[in-house]
Amino acid sequence: MLPSADLPIPMRALLAGSRRKQSALLELIQQLVRRESPSGEKAAVDACVALASAHAKALGGRVKVHRSAAADGFGDLLEARFGPKNKAAKPTLLLGHLDTVWPLGTLETMPCRVGEGRMWGPGALDMKAGVAMAFTAIEMLTEAGVLNREIVLLLNSDEEVGSPVSRPTTERLAAECAAVFVLEPAQGLAYKPPAREPATGGST
Numbered sequence: 001m002l003p004s005a006d007l008p009i010p011m012r013a014l015l016a017g018s019r020r021k022q023s024a025l026l027e028l029i030q031q032l033v034r035r036e037s038p039s040g041e042k043a044a045v046d047a048c049v050a051l052a053s054a055h056a057k058a059l060g061g062r063v064k065v066h067r068s069a070a071a072d073g074f075g076d077l078l079e080a081r082f083g084p085k086n087k088a089a090k091p092t093l094l095l096g097h098l099d100t101v102w103p104l105g106t107l108e109t110m111p112c113r114v115g116e117g118r119m120w121g122p123g124a125l126d127m128k129a130g131v132a133m134a135f136t137a138i139e140m141l142t143e144a145g146v147l148n149r150e151i152v153l154l155l156n157s158d159e160e161v162g163s164p165v166s167r168p169t170t171e172r173l174a175a176e177c178a179a180v181f182v183l184e185p186a187q188g189l190a191y192k193p194p195a196r197e198p199a200t201g202g203s204t
């Protein structure tokens, strides 16, 4: 039997768990950043998608890769589902992207590094850190035994150019879900405010 939807969340245990995962989280962000993935470089973006796909599978995710046409020039779209299907509760969608605005070779002038309480590297902020945080949150909820509905993680590869190919899939999956959280970075300690239409476009 699935846990009830109003199961109390053990916040102290989750906080302790998050602290234990900090170094692994930083490592995952760096792995993603070192796989450069500018929107128009399909092979490069697909390599980053493959890395994220392998990580999703390692966490027990049910992975589906939506192949984009080579003619489109954009990378594939990664859909990964976690947790139990719950007939009483629609899934939650976590939305992100793996493409960046930084051309191939940026790592040579902007190496990925950590220091002074910060991390540098192309796409670290927008939004490979957000992608790694989504994976870590899913892992924490799974380990704490409080994942009582399905989570759909959808990572596209064309967000920085307005999501021309991925938009229909995003809209279809969002319509099946109870809530959508977009894991883009915000300014300061705040959620990024919800966008008006178009929901997935923009270059930030």
Ligand SMILES: [Zn+2]
Binding pocket: 097, 126, 127, 159, 184, 185, 203, 204
């Ligand atoms: Zn972004």
